[in-house]
Amino acid sequence: MAERRYTKTHEWLTIDGKTATVGISEFAQAQLGDVVFLDLPSPGRKIARGESFGVIESVKAASDLYAPVGGTIAAVNDKLTSNPELVNSDPYGEGWILKVQMTGEAPADLMDEASYKKMAEGSSD
Amino acid sequence: MLAAIGVESMDDLLVDIPSSLRIHELKLPDGLSELDTMAEINALAGKNRVFADRLTFRGGGVYRRFIPTAVAAVTGKPEFYSAYTPYQPEASQGTLQAIFEFQTLIAELTGLDVANASLYDGATAVAEASMMARVHTGREEVLVAGYLHPEYLEVLRAFGEGRGMKVRRGEEPTAKTAAVVFQQPDFLGLLVDARGLTEKAHAAGALAIACVDPISLAILAPPGEYGADIAVGEGQQLGLAPSYGGPHVGFIACRKELVRRLPGRLIGTSFDSAGRRGFVLTLTAREQHIRREKATSNICTNHSLCALAASVYMTYMGEAGLRQVAETSFQRAHALAERLAKLPGWELAFPERQFLNEFPVIVPKPGPVLRKLARKGILGGLEVGRWFRELRGVVTFTCTEVNDPIAINQLLEVLSS
Numbered sequence: 001m002a003e004r005r006y007t008k009t010h011e012w013l014t015i016d017g018k019t020a021t022v023g024i025s026e027f028a029q030a031q032l033g034d035v036v037f038l039d040l041p042s043p044g045r046k047i048a049r050g051e052s053f054g055v056i057e058s059v060k061a062a063s064d065l066y067a068p069v070g071g072t073i074a075a076v077n078d079k080l081t082s083n084p085e086l087v088n089s090d091p092y093g094e095g096w097i098l099k100v101q102m103t104g105e106a107p108a109d110l111m112d113e114a115s116y117k118k119m120a121e122g123s124s125d
Numbered sequence: 126m127l128a129a130i131g132v133e134s135m136d137d138l139l140v141d142i143p144s145s146l147r148i149h150e151l152k153l154p155d156g157l158s159e160l161d162t163m164a165e166i167n168a169l170a171g172k173n174r175v176f177a178d179r180l181t182f183r184g185g186g187v188y189r190r191f192i193p194t195a196v197a198a199v200t201g202k203p204e205f206y207s208a209y210t211p212y213q214p215e216a217s218q219g220t221l222q223a224i225f226e227f228q229t230l231i232a233e234l235t236g237l238d239v240a241n242a243s244l245y246d247g248a249t250a251v252a253e254a255s256m257m258a259r260v261h262t263g264r265e266e267v268l269v270a271g272y273l274h275p276e277y278l279e280v281l282r283a284f285g286e287g288r289g290m291k292v293r294r295g296e297e298p299t300a301k302t303a304a305v306v307f308q309q310p311d312f313l314g315l316l317v318d319a320r321g322l323t324e325k326a327h328a329a330g331a332l333a334i335a336c337v338d339p340i341s342l343a344i345l346a347p348p349g350e351y352g353a354d355i356a357v358g359e360g361q362q363l364g365l366a367p368s369y370g371g372p373h374v375g376f377i378a379c380r381k382e383l384v385r386r387l388p389g390r391l392i393g394t395s396f397d398s399a400g401r402r403g404f405v406l407t408l409t410a411r412e413q414h415i416r417r418e419k420a421t422s423n424i425c426t427n428h429s430l431c432a433l434a435a436s437v438y439m440t441y442m443g444e445a446g447l448r449q450v451a452e453t454s455f456q457r458a459h460a461l462a463e464r465l466a467k468l469p470g471w472e473l474a475f476p477e478r479q480f481l482n483e484f485p486v487i488v489p490k491p492g493p494v495l496r497k498l499a500r501k502g503i504l505g506g507l508e509v510g511r512w513f514r515e516l517r518g519v520v521t522f523t524c525t526e527v528n529d530p531i532a533i534n535q536l537l538e539v540l541s542s
Contacts, residue, residue: 037385037410039385045263052419055416055419057410061410061415062410062415062416064419
């Protein structure tokens with residue numbers, strides 16, 4: 001299993017060859033509370049790194065989702081349409097959100113687990 | 126009071142406003158007593174030429190209809206008749222239930238899954254629906270097929286400027302088309318191939334937006350039945366006075382899959398802590414106060430009192446009543462069309478097309494004809510060439526249940542003389 005890395009905006013990604021799988025972190029799902037809806041793009045759409053590609057709505061808030069890498073959307077997790085709560089129950093597994101066919105390399109400034117945790121803990125209060 | 130807040134005069138309160146921007150002396154006459162005011166206002170109002178409902182044969186988006194007294198009796202209740210519509214569930218169950226019932230009635234009438242709490246009018250409803258399609262499909266073009274009300278088109282274009290929508294008139298959607306918008310019956314009163322237009326839109330990956338006459342839905346197929354994604358329209362005919370063109374009420378309904386794009390207020394049912402059914406605002410995360418600039422719409426309110434009038438009207442008339450209104454209007458309009466077409470030089474503009482209660486006629490010298498009618502207290506049809514060059518000399522006439530046979534005879538007598 002590829003190493004999971006994180007963005008400052010609380011998305012995670014794992015990279016397998018040229019394909020990145022994207023979701024939101026355990027910390028982010030806990031902060032959002034019960035997720036009730038995700039507004040996601042269709043496969044085939046091109047996204048730029050840092051672009052808002054969708055919206056995640058919980059009982060508490062509606063937040064934008066940002067692309068950690070640029071490329072073409074290869075797949076979206078259809079299960080989230082009827083079971084958005086998978087983002088809460090299994091954010092790193094069944095609750096994945098997108099697969100992106102990357103153009104270029106993964107950005108170097110993504111955080112590993114330890115430094116992400118440090119950042120998240122610093123921002124939680 | 127000035128002393129209490131530590132200033133000497135009214136002017137001291139205004140020191141922050143530069144003197145050059147202030148009006149130092151208002152040249153207004155002295156006030157009048159209530160009695161004198163009423164006399165003056167009545168004298169001014171007397172200058173208006175008011176046509177009787179039964180002698181009005183003009184529609185074009187606003188129609189004279191019979192309004193049962195029950196409508197004003199309910200909307201006039203102080204609990205409803207306030208300047209502000211409160212949405213707090215703990216204080217406003219009656220208001221919220223009334224809105225919920227409006228939504229239910231509109232959803233049933235249009236044959237779609239969900240309707241919102243109402244919009245301002247038919248024109249903004251068309252624009253809001255187009256914005257839904259723009260955001261949903263990610264495409265820019267809104268294709269307006271056939272004769273959409275020209276003022277609706279104008280409002281749509283104005284909305285489009287700020288929201289990156291390109292409005293085009295035409296019949297053929299492309300891969301850039303977000304929605305095909307059509308009016309049924311169209312601005313001239315003629316029936317369009319709503320199913321065909323809907324299928325064409327879907328084949329191009331666009332949404333189909335039907336702008337419908339609510340009364341017509343008592344006898345025509347509802348948009349949900351022919352597959353339209355969004356239905357919108359003007360609700361004035363449902364118990365609201367023509368007034369000066371407003372305030373009216375717009376309605377919008379859509380398929381369930383589009384509900385997150387639906388603009389404005391949406392009321393749902395829920396249960397309170399004791400398990401009792403209650404009414405609450407729902408899905409508010411769509412709205413501007415949460416989604417900010419990314420919301421589909423900046424509408425955070427509705428025309429509640431007008432929507433209530435529409436609800437009372439629909440409930441009071443019922444299915445049979447609405448059908449009767451639509452059928453009576455249909456029969457009277459067809460009888461009138463037949464007689465108008467027999468006048469020397471007059472003919473139906475589109476004899477091969479079907480209509481309900483409004484229809485276009487070619488009239489020789491329409492200006493003088495309409496003026497002659499007006500002198501006799503009759504408001505004749507609408508000259509549509511004003512908006513569409515190809516329709517110069519065409520006048521649309523309208524009949525509803527209020528245009529009784531005697532009124533129709535009066536119209537024909539003046540036209541024949």
